Amino acid sequence: MGRAEERRARQRGGGGHRAAPRRRSPGGAAGATGPGKPAKGRIRRLFTWKKILGTFLGLCLLCIGSFIVLYLVVDVPEGNAAAKRQSNIYKYSDGTILARRGTVNREIVDLSKVPRKVQLTFVAAENKSFYKDVGVDFRGTARGLINTLSGKGKQGGSTITQQYVKNYYLNQDQTVTRKLKELVISLKVDRQKSKDDILAGYINTSYYGRNAYGIQAAAQAYYRIDAQKLSVQQGAYLAALLQAPSQYDWAVASETSRKLVKNRWNYVLDNMVEEGWLSKAKRDGMTFPVPEAPKGAPGLDGQKGYLVDLANQQLEQQLMDRDGLTQSQAENAVMDQGWTITLNIDRKKQAALEKAVKSQLTDKLDPKKRKVDGNVQAGAVSVDPKTGHIVALYGGVDYYKHYFSNATRRDYQPASTFKPLILAAALEDDAKTQNGTAITANTKYDGTSRRPVVDHGTKVGFAPPNEDEQNYGPITVQKAMNQSVNSVFAQMGMDVGMDNVMSTAKKLGMDTKGMQAVPAQTLGSMGASPLEMAGIYATFDNHGAKVTPSIIKSAEAKSRTVEMSNPIGGQVISRTAADTVTSVLTGVVDDGTARDSVARNPLRNGQQVAGKTGTSDENRSAWFTGYTPDLVTSVGLFGEDKKTKNHVSLKGATGLPLPGLRVNGGGYPAKIWATYTFGVTDKAKFDLNATEGAAVEPTDTPTWSSSPTETPSQSPTSEPPSPSDTPTQSPTQTPTTQPPTQTPTTRPPTTTPPATPTGDITDNPLNPADQQ
Template identity: 30%
Template sequence: MQKSNSKLPNTQLPQSARPIVSTLPSQQRGLVFSSLILIVIIAGMVLLALYLIKLDRTITHKFEGKRWDIPAKVYSQPLELYQGASVDTDTMKTWLELLNYQSNKAYDRTGTYHKSGNTYFIHTRGFTYSANDVDKEQVIKMTINGNKISSVQSTLPAKSGIIRLEPVNIGGIYPDSNEDRMVVSLDDVPQPLIDALIATEDRAFYEHKGVSVRGIARAVINNFSGGSRQGGSTITQQLIKNFYLNSDRTLKRKANEALMAVLLELHYSKDEILQTYLNEIYLGQNGKRSINGFGLASQFYFGKPLKELRLDQQAMLVGMAKGPSIYNPRRNPNDSKERRNIVLGNMLAVESLSQEDYDKAIERPLDIVEKPVEGKSQFPDFLDIVKRELNTVYYSDDLKNEGLTIISTLDPIAQLAADKAVDKKLGELRRKSSKTKDLQGALVSANPETGELVSVVGSGSEFTGFNRAVDAKRQVGSLLKPVIYMTALESGRYNLASSVDDSPITVNLSDGTKWNPKNYDNRDHGYVPFTTALSQSYNQAAVRLGMEFGIDTFAKQLKRMGVKEDIPPYPSALLGSVNLSPMDMLGVYQVFATGGFRTPIHSIRTVIDDRGRILQRTGLNTQRSIPPETNYLTNYALQQVVATGSAKRAKSLGSNLNLAGKTGTTNDFRDAWFAGYSGNYVSVVWVGRDDNKPIGLSGGSGALPVWVDYMDRLKLTPVSLPEPEGIEWLWLENNSGKLSNERCTDARYLPVLSAHLPEEASSCALGLYQQDRAREQSQLQNQQGNFEIPNGEAVDTDSQENSDEQDENDADTWYDRAVEWF
């Protein structure tokens, strides 16, 4: 039987019976690959979602939180206008110039005024002192006659009768980032500026959702093709770049910028985005600080708030957004003007500006201010003292970052007077000799009643951080002598006419050595009147008097008057070998100027946070330091220093002012001082060299001329301390302190403590008194001799006894009657 062949060619097998070994693995691979792609896509989407969430949180966290570190701004006190106020035309001129008000007959805009004769029409800008103390813009009509306001009216009611002209910005306390800005709301931004910005930077701002596809495509093509790099960014993208990112020109940064711009527009309105952009944009550099935002740029370049800028000035600021360095109007005025005109042309193209207005605007000059208001502080010494006072209360970061508003006590008129006086007089003194070539000075001045610091000069032409008003601790010389004489008066052992010994004195020191102080004229004057010893500043008399009461008593008196420094327990301290600053001495003389009340010198009135809440208000922390009757006598003695003593030069300011003060000169003429006061200013001047070398000037020839020049620039009121209880005015013999009479040659009519009236009379007064009593007795006897007893009646013996009793009572009050006679 033949075997059959069971194997057939593959080609002959049915289709369904063919093997699928090669087909099945291919499908599996495709499925796996598709799955992997899907997983990658899903993972990518998850990662993208997570990344978007991260970006979203980044955006909302900063946008809804604290967007910027806002510097603290420091202002002067405002100028108070009311009927009878001591304000003259020079004061008004200076204040309006400091505020950069513009003369305008129409005065129809804030920051403008018109002067007609002695009448002013002022359109104020208004100012927010706190949430509950807001001065709105108004028009003031004011007339000045002589040196006073005779009438004042305003378009808004003033319940107090006082209208305030806004304070002057004197500087800021800036963040560590060195970014400076003045945050403005959208309502404070003029519409033409917004129109200019949109026409130039992003015409589709109100239509797109954060990005411009056409702009991004153009930027990508240019960057890849090697063309000029450009952005084509929307305003929202520019805000994202400035607010969140950096200026790196990479695709990654650009992608982030686009994503974040879309996210930002999903969360916030166009107005919110635009307002943030207006406050964030970088528009220049002020030294180390950047100028951010249109609000600050307006002040920096034009010295005005945004709403007072002309159309062309607004366009100039918008043009700077493209390149603040290239289009800086101070460095490149032509480029800046050309760029400004392009912005104006853009406005014309989108019909937000008429042809007529365009033609006028492009013809305008830039009108940039030479010295920006927001530039380097013109009062750096005062600002330094404000910062020091703030640092004792607030954390440094809060001062730099929280947008605080500080109203200081600075009086710009007094400060300008101080600057001019120091500059002028130091210049004259420096030209005198080689010793005075490197002369430096310091001046501090305050309102004695309130303790408010009004002016400070403590550095040279450039502020280095060394403020001589507070940092220069130098020996004060004879400025402390009034404290010695005050102690003597308070004790009751001395009065203003007492005799003081100015003969040579030897003081035994604790180390076994001897100290022999000498007078500056190297002469001994023997016994001299109390006020003469002080007014002529005799050293020997001061030491003898001071040692009588002890150095410990002297030190306690200084502490009582507010001196915080330790007083060395050496006799030389009586002659001022104590290192104190001008500010320390200002505090001492403030007590003398106020009748014995001590009010700490301070430089801050109020501190307000960014919501208008008052964080600090400096009230009057006044304490009795010296008994009023003692201070009254001391003040009289200090007035004699000006009237007849070493400070007679100050009489040139007006003899009716009754000025008081004291010169001070240290060993080898190293330091020259003068401290004194009128009714409304207490001021201290120091002159010397930083290297402590002799200057060859005394207090009268070095410091007093500066003091006089400064005070002469102010409106002074007389020293007129109220006479307290416990004071009587008597005729006293000068250089003995005994009771006297006005007919005696050496008699002076002086205030005396009622509790310590003199118990002796001068020989001249006694003689006159006896003559007057004898004359009275003679007249009485003559009257009795002419008296006839009617009908020969006898005299009533009871009446005679009553008369004898009356004589006894009269004898008991003899001293009182004698004092009254003297």
């Protein structure tokens, strides 16, 4: 018997040595050493360090191989940036042509015609390693590819060579394919061309704003000189411009943008010192070279240029938001790229707005007779509150005569047109006065001029005067809005909390970046544009749903269509709060500062109107922003010195008679508004979800709060106010005109308000006085 047979026999008979039984884990298979051990074993066998390293090396080889193939396949294309440029066509909302813009303003200059140190300003601004690199920033390009793949937006860093390739050989699209082509072509161009050739190509193909392509056109557009005469300071400004050409154009830049471009100008010169291209002594002696005033591009006379510029800006912003382009890339992607842009501008409304400004203002100006008349600038924006469409816009007397659009400028105070935002914040937050009374249209405040604003009994150092130092005594919020009583809204802002006020302003559409939440802001002492104010009031008119005015109906280029953002957004304040503000603002028109110009306009024909006047400190701006159920329009007048462009007073413009001489919001702005609006709107009524305010409660029977609501710096009055709310103190001067016996409004005025004041504001450096 063999050994194997003998062993089997022993096992069958139970004798001899027996093998130890295999241990089984509970529920596990035979041979397992514990729960989950087989799975771990398989993972370990699958992901060994050798396999991981091999996979990584394989991927690296694959990428290298793919790049080699790409390098061999992709050739440097024929470049002709100028030839690729095509006219943009701009149309009215009905499809008729508004303007064509596409004559490329470019003159190629040899690099030898550009001073060497001016050449170096561009290297210092964009790519200090330009003369040492291989034409590509691999780290920045990789970052850009990752951002593009992940949808995060803006690309990584680019060398001058890469930017030149985009300008001259490719386009501004943010796709992986385009970025890979840019990488390969940049490497090849760097090998095929000298650094001087690349730099010359870059500065000759870049867009500098003001319709200027290339350094020669830019030198002429900004400094009226040839490129060969540029100073280092001027060259540094042009180099700084390339980051955001339109935003950094000194003539139209906001205060923030001016700071940014100055910072970048300093950055360029400091880099030159760091690289040894400029001595520190010369650098320290350099001052910022303010550019010359711009000239409008051909074919954009009248209002066309203002409309085209805003359309370009909004399309550029959409490309930045959607595709992650930088400001410079977006401008290059829009300017002269064959776009067909249809605007929301209604031809009839546009013509009516221009006619209204002419008949109510510009026909009355005579700069030869009165110097101040040459300083009057007007701007207006008209918006459909249901769609958010900008249907008409007035940017100035003529794009060629005044390049800076008055419709979009933000450098003047909106003054008392800000007061409704304070009321909106109070209503939205269910705010109370500091003695615990809810703030409503019927809440009473102390309307004494220069009454100190208090915070729970402590004066905060702000005591604004009312117009003409008028004292109103106890006065309701409704009447305070009608007469634009500064002392009331200054205290209300403190009661609501200025942080809450500014937060509400931001929700409604005001750009509050950099603004301080201080009581002085209750007078509208910040900067704002007619476009901005039209959007805010359109949100009120749209029952609290956000309106962001849009001028673009559609934008197409070749086979590409850009979908614009919806101008109508979500609810930013409650419908009740928005509608209550509207209700209160009807009182400004029927019983307040806009009554003479708006309520009594013979074209009104019973149309319901809400609005607010505003006149800033020292009479430098005057506003009327108002609305009907279907149209919102903001009109602003601005005092701008014709030569220096400084802010100046409008006092005496059009030959206004003594004793006032003042241009106020209830005057020309309201007249322009009424002439335009009543000529293009139909009779309609507000659909308001409100239980207070002039539109729902007659102002001759106010419902006074049962608890004392005077501000806490004084004891509540022991005597109830009279129903007519007659001021407890006499005005400081007698009204110059008698109130009319009747008005054309649908309901009679409740009381006889003071006549439009004619005295000027008393200057107070600490408390700039807002007027109507």
